[in-house]
Amino acid sequence: MSPPRWERFEAFLWETTSLLVLGKRESLVVDPAITSEEVDGIARRAQELGAPVRQVLITHGDWDHVCGIGAFPDAVIAMGEETATKVENGSRVQSIQRAAEAYGFATSGSPRVDEAFQRGRAVELGEFVVETFPLVGHTPDGTGFRLRELGLLVVGDYLSSIEFPFALHRPRTG
Numbered sequence: 001m002s003p004p005r006w007e008r009f010e011a012f013l014w015e016t017t018s019l020l021v022l023g024k025r026e027s028l029v030v031d032p033a034i035t036s037e038e039v040d041g042i043a044r045r046a047q048e049l050g051a052p053v054r055q056v057l058i059t060h061g062d063w064d065h066v067c068g069i070g071a072f073p074d075a076v077i078a079m080g081e082e083t084a085t086k087v088e089n090g091s092r093v094q095s096i097q098r099a100a101e102a103y104g105f106a107t108s109g110s111p112r113v114d115e116a117f118q119r120g121r122a123v124e125l126g127e128f129v130v131e132t133f134p135l136v137g138h139t140p141d142g143t144g145f146r147l148r149e150l151g152l153l154v155v156g157d158y159l160s161s162i163e164f165p166f167a168l169h170r171p172r173t174g
Contacts, residue, residue: 023127032068039068059156061086063095070109082141084116
């Protein structure tokens with residue numbers, strides 16, 4: 001039996017999840033945890049498996065999804081254009097700092113954006129081809145990911161029974 005091609009990690013707060021997807025020579029992380037210890041654990045696991053983290057994908061711009069980005073200085077950090085705007089305008093840094101003070105944890109540094117993509121298109125990130133699609137409701141900037149080769153669908157907070165599994169209804173206009 002071949003080893004699993006992905007592993008799930010759970011953060012201390014709200015059971016927020018991160019996903020480590022393994023390639024042949026590298027790995028991809030989706031929403032890298034919260035505390036510096038949690039993020040370091042994901043990076044360590046990738047190294048143990050011989051697939052260092054070279055790609056990071058972000059489902060949406062909430063602070064708990066972007067606060068681990070700084071731990072991966074050699075990885076390509078990719079996210080939808082709307083999420084990239086949130087990260088680049090500095091508001092996420094302020095949110096991360098407030099949360100770290102309120103919950104008493106150390107972070108991995110400031111978030112950044114290396115590649116912003118238009119949702120609804122496939123993106124190639126190293127060994128990985130990721131289909132992206134708008135996943136609005138929890139946040140207006142949400143992005144879902146499908147890694148067809150692995151039969152893997154990633155939807156951020158939408159399936160959480162702990163965090164905020166709500167969707168907002170926005171009536172159609174025009």
